[in-house]
Amino acid sequence: MTTARSPRDSLPKRAHLHQVFESYLNQLGLRQTRQRRIILDAVLASGRHVDAETIANEVKKTDSSIGLATVYRTLKMMTDSQILVERHFGGDRASFEFADQGDEHHDHLICKQCGEIVEFYDADLEKRQEEVAKNLGYKLIHHKMELFAECLGLDKCERKNSK
Amino acid sequence: MTTARSPRDSLPKRAHLHQVFESYLNQLGLRQTRQRRIILDAVLASGRHVDAETIANEVKKTDSSIGLATVYRTLKMMTDSQILVERHFGGDRASFEFADQGDEHHDHLICKQCGEIVEFYDADLEKRQEEVAKNLGYKLIHHKMELFAECLGLDKCERKNSK
DNA sequence: GTGCTTGCAAACAGTTTGCATGCGG
């Protein structure tokens, strides 16, 4: 029923994102540049949830001359090109994650203790949300749902707690 | 099953919030001031979801000398005193709403067309969320859920569309 | 009076933008 999705599950799918971005650029007459390639690589190599500054730091390891503004501009382009989605969890920093591909939408469970983010999909919840919207006289377009929780078995948590 | 809550439903309950805030101030040795009273009045008179700037504008109608910083400081105190809860819907501005009283928790449905915000409570969703968390090995503490939708009958919407 | 409060301006964090220069196609 409830399906957890580990950060690794979608790794194979990321392979063609280079192509997706490339053709996006071409279609708009935009250019492939060294910095855009480096930034995309950094994004692909990173975990599922990253913020601009993390990427900027990562990118600077390869080329320290790349500016924060370029990272922001490029992340926005990737969002426009449907590679990434922008999320606002905590409040301040925006975080980016890979866009869902077709049907593979998911929601998030965030551990209050260690900050671990688990992605999941639950058909019952999805269905009930549509019903609820209809009951209220609306047609559901999409939703945002985050469950805040704490570990039952502490094993998952403790690893991260120390960091 | 699904219960909608209109903005008016909780009006009677707001009456004693003055007292709540007052005793909060007393307990901490803080002072009741003209500006705090004015700000609380503005909050009480406002709709369920307000941002700092809206309150600041409202407050300035009564006393134009009241600064934005005071509004922020006071809204934070009201949040600390459990009168208000801070929410982050869109991304930029924070919005404040009256805190749930005991069991009367609710979620939000936001109309993509007119921006109307409907509050609702659905026991099935709540229950399923707990199950999902448990399935993933966590204990649910609380959640954040927003349904984005469009009106089925346009009557609700059109009124607001014009504004 | 004591010290919490206030308004103002300055500081802040995250993000965006203007501009002269650089570089891809």
Place this chain on the structure above:
DNA sequence: CCGCATGCAAACTGTTTGCAAGCAC
């Protein structure tokens, strides 16, 4: 070489904070 891209610094938004003066108790 045309014109998009870049880096830098400055602008901007929402919010917070330092400070001297003001007011509640």
